[in-house]
Amino acid sequence: MALVFTGKQMQTEHRRVAETVRERKQMQSEPICAYLHNLDALRKVTESRVKVLPGFCKLFYAIKANSEEAILRALAPIVHGFEVASLGEIKKVRQVSADIPILFGGPGKTEAELEGALQHDVHLIHAESMHELNKLNAIAGSHNKKVSVLLRINLKGPLPQAKLAMGGRPTQFGIEEEQLPQAMEQIKALPNLQVEGFHFHSLSNNLDAEAHAELVRYYCTLARRWAETYGLTLRYVNAGGGLGVNYAELEQQFDWNHFVGRLDSLVKEAVSPGLMIYFECGRYVTAATGYYAAEVLDIKRNHGKCYIVVRGGTHHFRLPSSWQHSHPFEVIPVEEWPHPYERPSLNQEMASVVGQLCTPKDVLAQDVQLERVRAGDILLFPYAGAYGWAISHHDFLSHPHPEHIYLESGTEAGGDV
Template sequence: MALELAGNSRETEQIVAFIHEHKSKQTDPFCAYLHHMPGLRTTANNRVQSLPEFCRLFYAVKANSEPHILQALAPIVHGFEAASLGEIVKIRQAAPDSPILFGGPGKTLEELEGALRHNVHLIHAESIHELNKLNAIAQRHGRMVSVLLRINLRGPLPAATLAMGGRPTQFGMDETQIGQVIQHVKQLPFLRVEGFHFHSLSNNLDAGEHIKLVQHYIRLAGEWAGKYGVELNYLNAGGGLGVNYADLDAQFDWGAFVSGLENEIRKDMRPETALLFECGRYMTAASGYYAAEVLDIKQNHGRHYVIVRGGTHQFRLPASWQHSHPFEVIPVQEWEYPYDRPAVEAVHVTVVGQLCTPKDVLAQDVPVKQVRAGDIILFRYAGAYGWAISHHDFLSHPHPGHYYLEPSPVSVT
C-alpha cells in the first residue's frame, strides 16, 4: 500500500527530514537503510518490561544482525538467539556476557565447539546425531552442556506465513520419537536436558491463537517431564509473533498476548520453569526503513512501472514472501536537469528495482496520488529480514547506505 505522510508518527517525520537533508548533499541517487534507534529501544523496553516475571525475551539475531542493532538491544533483552557460529561471534562482540540460545539444523563440529568456547547458555538439539556429536565434544572438554530438545509437533497448529512444525520439515525431532530420544540422551553423561524447544511457525498475527499454542506447548512439556523424568527448567516457545505488512494498523496485539500470559499461562507454569521467547522480526521491523530514489517511470503493456535505485538484491523480503511492501512517496521538489521529469498522477504503479529479472518487484499495482523521478520511495517496517537476507552483490550494484538515527545519526556505508 502507498501510505500518506499526514498522520504518521514523529519518528517517520524525523526519517523524512533526514532523507531530505542527506539527498541535498549528494549527487548520486539516494538509497539507504535507516534505523530509528530511539524507537527500537522504546519498543524493546516496552516488550521486556510488560512480560510476567516467569518469561524471558531473547532477540533472534537472524532478523537483523547489524552491530548497532545488537549493541542497542544488549542492555534491554534477556539474551540473544543465534543460528550459526558467525552470529554467536557477533553477539559476543556486542554483548560479552549475555545469555545465548543456539539453534538450527545441521550444526557442524566447529559450531558446537564454538558454542562451548563462547559460553552459550543453552543449545537446541535437533537430532540424536547432533546429541551424540555434542556429547563427544563436551567429554573432550570435560564439562557438562545444557540442552533443550527441539520437537516438531504433529499439529494441528495455527495458520501463519511460515510453518516449521506440524508437518514434515528439517527442524527438530518428530513428536512421536520423544521417548526414544530421551532414553538415548540419558546415556550421554556430558549432556543435561533442561527442557524443550518449540518453534513451530513464523509471523503469526493472532495473539489469542498464539496463547493457545503456548498452552499446548506447556501441557506437552509437562507431560513429558513427568513421564520420562527430565528437568523442565526452561520451555522455549520460540518466536513467531508476526508483523502485518498488508495492514500496518492491524498488528499483533501485544497487550492481549501479555494479558493471556498473565491470566491463562501463569496458572499452568511450574514454579521452576522459565518460559522463553526468541523474537526477531517483532522487535526490529517497525523501526527500520528502506529508502530508494525513483530513477525512471514508464508504461509497459498498460502497467505503470516505477524503477528505483536498489531492488530486491538489497531488500529481498517482498520477493521472498511474495507481498507488496507498504511504502509512501516522499516528494522531492528539486529537478535540476534540462530534460522533462517523468511523472504520473492518480494511477496504480508497480515498484521495481534495477535487476535484470522480472522478479525484482517490491510492490505491485499500488495506487498513488503522484510520483516523479527524483522522489523517494520510503518502505516502512523494513528493519527485519531486509538487508540480512538479500543477495547483495548480484549485478554488482553499489550497496545502500546504512544510517542509525540517534540525536547525532551514525552513518555506516
C-alpha cells in the same frame, strides 16, 4: 502504527526519518538509497515490551532478523539475551557482549560450531536431532564438560495457521514428536548432556495474539507431561518466536498487551514451579523501526502497465520478493529537478515498484494505486528493519550497497554493514 507507541508518537518518529531522507538527498548528487534505523524508537518499544512481561518469561532477540552491530548494541542492555543460528552469529554477539546469554539453534550444526558454542559459553543449545546430540556429547566429553540442551520438537499438531510453518508437518526442523520416547531412551547413554527442557518454534508471523497465547499454553502443558513421564527437571520451555508483523495493514498489528495479559492468566496456569518461558523474537523486535529509502530513477509504460524503477531493489530489500507481498511505502516529494530534459511522472495511476536487477522478479510492490510520483522523488518503505538487508543477495550485478543510517538522541550516524 499501533505497537507500543501511541499513533502520535509513531508519527513523530516517522517524520524524523522522512526528514533525514530529505536532508540526505540535498547533500548528494547521486540517487539516494539507504536503510534507516531509528535506534531511539527501537529501544523505547523493546523496553516497553520487556517491562510488562510476567516474571516467568524472558525475551531474547533472534539476530537472524537483523544482526547489524548497531542493532545488537542498542538491544543488548534491554533484552534478556540473543538467539543465534551459527558460529558467525555467536561471534557477532560476543563482539557486543562477553557475557550476555546466548541460545543456539538451527539444523545442521557442525563440529566446529558446537566447539565454538562451548568456547563462547553459550547458555543453551537447541538440539535438532539424535545425531546432533551424539556429536555434542562427544565434544562435551572431550572438554570434560556437561552441556545444557533443550530438545527441539516438531509437533504433530494441529497448529494455528501462519505465514510459515516449521512444525506440524514434515520439515527439516526438530525431532518428530512421535520419536521422543526413543530419543529420551538414547539420551540416557549420553552422560555429558543435561536436558533442561524443550524448544518449540512451530510457526512464523502469527498475527493472532489470543491464538499465540493458546499455543504457548499448549507447549507448556506438553513439556510438563513429558517431564513427568521421563523424570526430567523442567527448567525451560522455549516457545520460539513467530509473533507477526502485518505488512498489509500497518495499523493492525499483533496485540502485545493482550498477549502478555493472557500469559499472566491463561499460560500461568500451565507453568510448573521454577519454569522459565523463553521467547526468541526477531521480526517483531526490529521490523517497525527500520526503513528502506530508494530514489525513483525512471517511470515507464510497458504493455499497458506502469513501472516505477528505483535505485536499489530486491538485492537490497529482499523481503517483499521472499514473502511475495507488495510492501507498503510512501512518496517523499522532491521538488528540485536540475536537468534540462523532461521529468518522467505519473498521476492517478496504478503502478508496480521495481528495482535495477535484470530479472522480472525484482519487484517491491505490485499494482499499487498512486496519486503522483516523479523521477527524483523518494519512496520510503516502513517496517523494513527485519529480513531486509540481512537476507538479500547484496552483490548480484555488483550495484553499490545502500547507506546504513542509525538515528539516536537527535543525531545520526552512517556506516557500512
